[in-house]
Amino acid sequence: MPVQPVATSQTWARRQFGACQLGDQRRTHRAVKIAAAIHAAPGASLPQQMKSWKATKAAYRFFGDEAYQYADLFQPHWEHTRQAAGEHERVLLVQDVTTVDYTRYQEHIHGLGLIGDNRGQGFQLTTVLAILPHPRQVLGIAHQQPFFRQPHPAGETRTQRMRRAKESDLWRQAVEAIGPAPQGVRWVHVGDRGADIYVFFDACRQQQCDFLVRSSQNRRMFTPTGEVTYLKSFATQLPSVDEQLLDLPARSGQPARQAQLRLAFSPLLLSAGWMNAGRPPLPVWVIRVWEVDPPEWVEEPIAWFLLTSLPTESVEQAWERVGWYRCRWLVEDFHQCLKTGCQLETHRLEEVTSLLRLLALLSPMAVELLRLREQSRCEPEVPAASRLPADLLRVVAVLSERSATEMTMQEFWSSVAQQGGYLGRKRDGPPGWKSLWRGWMAIQTLLHGFRLAADPGFP
Numbered sequence: 001m002p003v004q005p006v007a008t009s010q011t012w013a014r015r016q017f018g019a020c021q022l023g024d025q026r027r028t029h030r031a032v033k034i035a036a037a038i039h040a041a042p043g044a045s046l047p048q049q050m051k052s053w054k055a056t057k058a059a060y061r062f063f064g065d066e067a068y069q070y071a072d073l074f075q076p077h078w079e080h081t082r083q084a085a086g087e088h089e090r091v092l093l094v095q096d097v098t099t100v101d102y103t104r105y106q107e108h109i110h111g112l113g114l115i116g117d118n119r120g121q122g123f124q125l126t127t128v129l130a131i132l133p134h135p136r137q138v139l140g141i142a143h144q145q146p147f148f149r150q151p152h153p154a155g156e157t158r159t160q161r162m163r164r165a166k167e168s169d170l171w172r173q174a175v176e177a178i179g180p181a182p183q184g185v186r187w188v189h190v191g192d193r194g195a196d197i198y199v200f201f202d203a204c205r206q207q208q209c210d211f212l213v214r215s216s217q218n219r220r221m222f223t224p225t226g227e228v229t230y231l232k233s234f235a236t237q238l239p240s241v242d243e244q245l246l247d248l249p250a251r252s253g254q255p256a257r258q259a260q261l262r263l264a265f266s267p268l269l270l271s272a273g274w275m276n277a278g279r280p281p282l283p284v285w286v287i288r289v290w291e292v293d294p295p296e297w298v299e300e301p302i303a304w305f306l307l308t309s310l311p312t313e314s315v316e317q318a319w320e321r322v323g324w325y326r327c328r329w330l331v332e333d334f335h336q337c338l339k340t341g342c343q344l345e346t347h348r349l350e351e352v353t354s355l356l357r358l359l360a361l362l363s364p365m366a367v368e369l370l371r372l373r374e375q376s377r378c379e380p381e382v383p384a385a386s387r388l389p390a391d392l393l394r395v396v397a398v399l400s401e402r403s404a405t406e407m408t409m410q411e412f413w414s415s416v417a418q419q420g421g422y423l424g425r426k427r428d429g430p431p432g433w434k435s436l437w438r439g440w441m442a443i444q445t446l447l448h449g450f451r452l453a454a455d456p457g458f459p
Contacts, residue, residue, distance in 0.1 A: 008444075009039040016364045019076040022068040030062050031073060035361050042342050042365050042437065063354040070353070073360035074144065081140030085130040086182040092131045093142055093209075094190045094328050095174055097167065098335040100125050100146075101345055102355075111352035113148030122345075123148050123352070126170040127363070128178065128189075129331045133324050135378055138334075138371045141363055143174045146356060171195045175203040188212055188310065190328050196307070198272055201282055204309065212308040212324055215286075222269035222281055231268070235288040235305055238264035242315045243292070246302075249429075256429065257295065259302055264288045265318045270307070285312040289322055330370065338366040341433050369433040376417070376436055380410035388412065391454070395447050416440055 013035035020028050037049040050056040085091040102109055103120035112121040124147040130139040147167055171191060181187040187209045191200070193216035204211040219231040240262040249256050265287040272279040287306040294301035306325055312318050338344050342362040349355050384393055384407045393412070397404035400415035407415075414424050417431030420438030424431075 009036040012039050016077055020073055022072055027068060034059050034062060038361055038365055063349055063357045070356035070360050073357060077141060077364050078143060081130050081142050084139045085142060086185055088132060090186045092133055092188050092190050092324055092327055093128050094131055094331045095128045096192060096331040097124055097126045097170060097194060105348045108348055109352060113150060124167055126174055127331055127334060128174050129334055131327050131330060133327060136374060138367060138374060140367055143177050144363060145170060168197055171200040172203040175207055180207045181209060186210060190324060192328060210309045212306060212321055215305040215307050220271045224267050231286060232305055235286045238266055238288060240264055244319060260292045261289050261302060262292055263318055265312050284309055287312060287318050287321055334366055334370050337369050337433055338362060341369045342366050369437055372436050373433045376413035377430060382409050384409050384412040391450055392447055395443060395450055416443060419443055
């Protein structure tokens with residue numbers, strides 16, 4: 001996959017926000033200007049990004065302007081992502097919910113909701129990334145929605161509780177907001193255990209999309225012959241049909257390792273349950289993946305029960321679905337990038353609506369950081385000369401004192417990251433988005449000067 005060049009800050013900002021309909025063209029110009037400043041320094045504070053008191057005050061006025069809303073800023077990005085997702089035969093729509101925590105600023109920010117054990121304040125945020133599974137590529141954000149949890153009223157009845165907006169509704173609402181795929185294209189909604197709810201599965205069916213979800217419940221099911229069974233009880237008894245060695249990246253404080261996995265799969269019928277009485281059962285396939293002889297220090301060995309609407313009739317198809325589920329980690333990385341790479345939770349604005357407008361500018365930036373990281377890990381052993389512009393490769397080769405003709409893609413990206421502070425020691429993992437972005441922006445400055453110097457028309 002050829003390296004996609006990172007646009008200049010101004011070009012990127014115009015592409016992302018130049019088509020926003022904010023009621024006044026001057027607001028759109030201001031959005032582009034602020035976004036360009038964020039692109040140049042994603043993790044900095046607003047004053048550091050704006051570089052002057054005048055520009056900083058203008059940014060605060062922009063985020064506090066009630067004449068437009070969060071979705072007005074984000075709409076062009078959503079539309080562009082969905083259009084791109086409609087140009088490929090199969091796209092994964094990977095969804096997850098994260099908690100955005102502003103507890104330390106709760107006395108200064110109006111409009112926050114409850115989080116955690118209801119003692120903190122912030123909001124829940126669901127994001128749907130559109131991802132090409134192979135070669136893995138992040139297309140953008142297909143949908144994003146905040147949720148503000150409110151205190152439950154005393155004496156709430158069961159009927160009132162059923163009618164009240166719930167966090168679990170976010171999964172179904174995301175499917176409905178994105179809608180059906182264009183003709184000839186299949187979209188697969190991928191979710192973790194929070195998506196293991198019938199209304200989510202039914203919403204996918206109504207929108208003519210597929211789903212792939214890690215199940216959390218020992219659901220009541222029907223076998224193909226009509227016998228009543230339970231999901232995990234049934235899947236646990238399935239014999240292993242294949243084994244595969246899986247490389248697991250370092251996550252949650254645990255080092256990278258290899259896991260020996262076994263595989264089993266079977267068709268089933270998913271019962272709608274008593275809460276959805278009258279709805280027909282859904283034909284699904286269950287895929288069980290479990291780890292054999294994990295190291296003693298591993299607290300949670302891999303044990304996945306995946307439910308999918310995708311016909312899974314061969315070992316190759318079953319492993320493919322497992323690989324697609326692993327793409328779900330990307331949306332977790334996106335949320336982490338939003339919080340650490342773009343420092344979302346450190347910004348203190350007076351109104352939560354102002355924070356959401358800032359979120360609409362930061363989210364596409366987080367996608368850009370994540371996309372650069374994914375690109376750096378693609379095709380590590382391929383010769384860099386076969387994928388990169390000659391002048392870009394020459395600049396990096398000179399900086400790293402390597403041979404431009406012998407450099408691999410892995411060596412190229414490691415050299416880029418070293419310009420951003422990556423040490424590349426034996427115990428270090430692959431470079432992350434922070435060092436890659438700092439190095440990439442530094443090299444782009446040098447490359448711009450190199451190209452100007454090589455231009456015969458340059459004075």
